Amino acid sequence: MSYGEEQKRVEQRLRVASMAQRTLFAASVADRWFRAEQAPDGLEWADLLDAVWMAAAGDQTAHRRISDEIGRYHLSEHSHNEGQNGTQDFTEQGNVAVLFAALHYLYESADFAVQVSDTGVQAADWAAQDEEQDPEEAAAAEVARQHRHLDILDEWAPVVRYAETGLDVRTINRVEDELLPLLR
Secondary structure, three states, rough: OHHHHHHHHHHHHHHHOOOHHHHHHHHHHHHHHHHOOOOOOOHHHHHHHHHHHHOOOOOOOOHHHHHHHHHHHOOOOHOEEEOOOOOOOHHHHHHHHHHHHHHHHOOOHHHHHHHHHHHHHHHHHHHHHHHHOHHHHHHHHHHHHHHHHHHHHHHHHHOOHHHHHHHHHHHHHHHHHHHHHHHO
16 A cells, blocks of 8 residues: 555545544654654744643633634744735744644644644655655655554543543643653
8 A cells, every 4th residue: 555545544534533633643653743844943842842742631711822822823934824924933834833733733634734743744845855865765765654643542541531621630641641741
């Protein structure tokens, strides 16, 4: 099966996954590419990513932080509401993935989680080209990694299924200590 077909399978899996599984998935892909690119954090992208991780682990206090950061984004030059005359933050795929992960959490739309997946594949392709490696192999490896993360999240589904409505402190600690390291 080609990586394009496998990427379509990732999309199908995301569309049937729970909100919590998609949020954890989106955070993991965004985190990997944000850190790999050592992206500039002109709008506190690292803080936004941390808030998405908190939300993914079931911490309800993260919603306000994410909302505030998205609001600041929309009011800033980063939003490019006047065309492409804003800052260059969005030449980095890690920043794009963080934004889509946050939007997924806020709006509970599988479309944003799929965008994070696609952004990760595009980032792998571009990184391979920059390093004069085979972009198709890199994209296929990213898709395989995404499938592994979805497999892990399937195993954890009973624990995280309702994270968006809040988890008890003990479960949040378990998710942070046991699950998140598997996804980072």
